[in-house]
Amino acid sequence: MSRKQAYSRSELLDVTKRLVLEHGYDGFNLKLLSQHLPGARSTIYQYYANKDEIISACMKRAIQSIMEKASALDESDASTALQELLAIYMEEFKFHQLLGDSYKIKTNGSEETRANVEYVENAHEFLKVQLTRLVQKAQQEKLLRDDIPLPVHVGVFFNLISTPNMMNVPVSQWSKLLFDMWMGGAKK
Template sequence: MGRKAVYTETELLDATEKLLITHGYEGFHLKLLSEHVNGARSTIYQYYANKEELIAACVRRAMQRILKKIEVIDETDVMDALHATLRAYIDESKLHQILSVISKVKGEQSTNTQADIAYVKEGHDLLRQQLFRIMTRAQQEQKLRQDIPVMAILTVFFTFVDVPNTMGVSNDDWTNMLFKIWLEGVKLG
């Protein structure tokens, strides 16, 4: 008799996300996933038709998490909005790794997969537009340098998101340090 499924869809997606971060798209397969959840591999198919559908659903869920955090940011004070945005991205620091997988997912066979891919792409555009809008406004308000293109400032901003927290401090403290470095640099005086 085979193993009985004792995992939920959320647990399945959690394990999928961890394995995608660790092994990437190419290294991820359903056998590996079944080794990390307590249940039979065949049970995965009760939730998702195939690997592609599962991965697309996992990436969609990651996009939903960041969109929920971003949509509640108050943009009244542009610098507070940038700080809150950095914190949201630091909370979801593995997002770039997860999002990079979506370009490899083949969605031709599944309308669910196609819908998830479309959702992720639209969400990515919304995130980019929101941050570009805030940074442009910060430049207009002369709170960011105007001699540097917004895209360059944005690139450096995202580089900070990927900096590992080697100090092991809280996300609040890490965000504060990185934001200060991003905004003021590291020079004296």
């Protein structure tokens, strides 16, 4: 008769995400993870074989959530879709830190890890294509300046996500302020 796990896979990934964001990929290890979970460290291995498998699963779960929301957007109104897309990204703004460490993950030891990292890369490409399409549409509709190259608009949009919320306002309000600034500029 096997022992019941002291935590679920979801709880394990929640703690992993928090610890990777706090300590970075290099500072994260299974000993640290086990110190933040009930039960023995060996319980972790009932779910994942190693650090890279856990982190890649965590990354995949985070980007799946973003993908589901982004895929459901109504893109008929470019401005509204861009504003909603920024709000989606802002909800998971720390995810971009996690994604930045994907190149460190060793995929040669596990098919699951390789598949997770491949999924993350493909999802990131999908999101980039979606954003590019919406920015192009906004430029065609004269909502965004067409004299500014498309990669600049896309780059600035992505950089909005990492803008510090020095006012400590709710994410939805912060997202709207940043969007209005991006769309309208700082001119009076």
